[in-house]
Amino acid sequence: MSLSGSQQKIYLRLIAALRPNWHSDANLPAGISELFAANRSFGSRDRRLYRELIYTTLRFLPWIEPLLDSDPALAAKSVAWLAADLPATRAYRLATIGDWPNCPATVAAKAAHLGMNVESLLPAWLPRHCPEAALPPNLDALHARASLWLRLPPSEAARVSSEFTANQWPTRRSAVLPGALEVLAEADVTKSESWAQGLIEVQDLGSQLILESAAIASGEHWLDACAGAGGKTLQLAALLGAKGRVDAFDIRPAALRELEIRATRARATTITILGRAPTTATYDGVLVDAPCSGTGTWRRAPHLKWTTSAGQVTQAAEKQLALLTQFSALVRPGGRLLYATCSLSRLENEDVVGAFLADHADFSSEPAARPFGATPRATGLAILPATHNTDGFFVAALRRR
Numbered sequence: 001m002s003l004s005g006s007q008q009k010i011y012l013r014l015i016a017a018l019r020p021n022w023h024s025d026a027n028l029p030a031g032i033s034e035l036f037a038a039n040r041s042f043g044s045r046d047r048r049l050y051r052e053l054i055y056t057t058l059r060f061l062p063w064i065e066p067l068l069d070s071d072p073a074l075a076a077k078s079v080a081w082l083a084a085d086l087p088a089t090r091a092y093r094l095a096t097i098g099d100w101p102n103c104p105a106t107v108a109a110k111a112a113h114l115g116m117n118v119e120s121l122l123p124a125w126l127p128r129h130c131p132e133a134a135l136p137p138n139l140d141a142l143h144a145r146a147s148l149w150l151r152l153p154p155s156e157a158a159r160v161s162s163e164f165t166a167n168q169w170p171t172r173r174s175a176v177l178p179g180a181l182e183v184l185a186e187a188d189v190t191k192s193e194s195w196a197q198g199l200i201e202v203q204d205l206g207s208q209l210i211l212e213s214a215a216i217a218s219g220e221h222w223l224d225a226c227a228g229a230g231g232k233t234l235q236l237a238a239l240l241g242a243k244g245r246v247d248a249f250d251i252r253p254a255a256l257r258e259l260e261i262r263a264t265r266a267r268a269t270t271i272t273i274l275g276r277a278p279t280t281a282t283y284d285g286v287l288v289d290a291p292c293s294g295t296g297t298w299r300r301a302p303h304l305k306w307t308t309s310a311g312q313v314t315q316a317a318e319k320q321l322a323l324l325t326q327f328s329a330l331v332r333p334g335g336r337l338l339y340a341t342c343s344l345s346r347l348e349n350e351d352v353v354g355a356f357l358a359d360h361a362d363f364s365s366e367p368a369a370r371p372f373g374a375t376p377r378a379t380g381l382a383i384l385p386a387t388h389n390t391d392g393f394f395v396a397a398l399r400r401r
């Protein structure tokens with residue numbers, strides 16, 4: 001059997017192993033990692049090839065799943081055609097696609113070639129929650145491979161770029177944010193000198209724009225109330241400078257331990273990790289980066305399209321309103337409350353902020369200091385995937401009187 005023929009067989013075997021869970025397991029990426037670990041003969045190039053094929057399958061699942069039963073070879077061929085052209089996929093794609101034309105960029109053109117239906121690619125409830133996501137160009141951006149973005153001090157961009165260029169990892173600086181660098185290769189940036197020196201963090205450009213949109217003043221004292229492993233805590237610390245302070249809290253101690261490791265590597269000395277939620281209204285700013293449905297991350301985590309229900313979005317919104325209410329009490333008079341999600345759903349975004357404001361006359365909505373061309377909502381900004389080729393996010397800035 002040819003190399004591409006045996007690769008196709010392995011792909012179909014991996015897919016068969018994942019299939020029983022992909023409509024129910026929100027933690028499917030862990031299952032994919034376990035599958036790879038169990039296949040000890042896989043090298044890093046094999047993992048890159050099969051990862052891309054599996055994620056492409058999940059991204060276009062309603063088109064591929066029926067073919068797996070009726071015509072597995074056509075399923076494999078369609079996935080090879082839809083997959084990104086990468087060093088790890090190139091030879092397999094060429095051998096598998098045959099005489100099909102180049103895969104077009106838009107979802108509509110892909111659907112036309114395969115005789116498929118565009119609407120099936122999103123859960124039926126999503127267009128009601130975010131109409132733009134169901135239409136080009138956001139529909140196309142939401143079905144593209146996610147970019148790899150780094151955050152770094154703008155003064156270090158030239159040094160980092162030149163190290164990456166020497167590693168054959170081309171980079172491109174963001175047109176809107178000088179401290180954001182896109183890596184245009186499948187790079188393990190944790191193997192770089194820039195990483196060892198704590199110069200770079202992996203953070204999607206859209207995520208970086210959340211705090212950047214608020215033009216945070218250096219020297220302030222902020223609380224990151226849902227800090228997780230600290231992507232935004234580290235960014236906050238950088239924005240607040242040497243005289244600023246960030247307190248970080250999360251209900252997951254394991255995530256805070258990870259934050260501690262990251263803060264040490266980044267040489268961020270102004271972060272204090274809290275063992276319990278504070279109780280006094282002393283903060284100049286409070287960031288509530290709330291747990292959410294993750295609908296904005298579907299390009300990175302396409303399996304979530306098939307495991308997330310409208311009911312879960314409603315439940316997430318209830319929790320978000322409770323968290324916003326809880327942590328708003330810690331903002332000093334005159335201070336700011338920043339609410340953020342990685343959701344596209346209005347239920348989790350402007351509707352939560354609207355419900356909060358209706359109950360809290362001492363807070364009012366403020367326009368974003370730096371909107372970066374994002375889409376204004378009744379309160380706050382939606383950072384839609386196509387605007388800057390990012391994951392989708394929402395941010396709202398509220399001021400306490």
Ligand SMILES: C[S@@+](CC[C@H](N)C(=O)[O-])C[C@H]1O[C@@H](n2cnc3c(N)ncnc32)[C@H](O)[C@@H]1O
Pocket residue numbers: 225226227228229230231232233249250251252255289290291292323
């Ligand atoms: C979207 S994630 C935060 C991501 C993080 N800010 C970052 O930039 O990497 C939401 C976080 O909220 C945390 N969380 C959930 N309920 C919470 C609560 N009651 N109090 C504080 N944090 C909570 C979760 O553990 C999770 O880490």
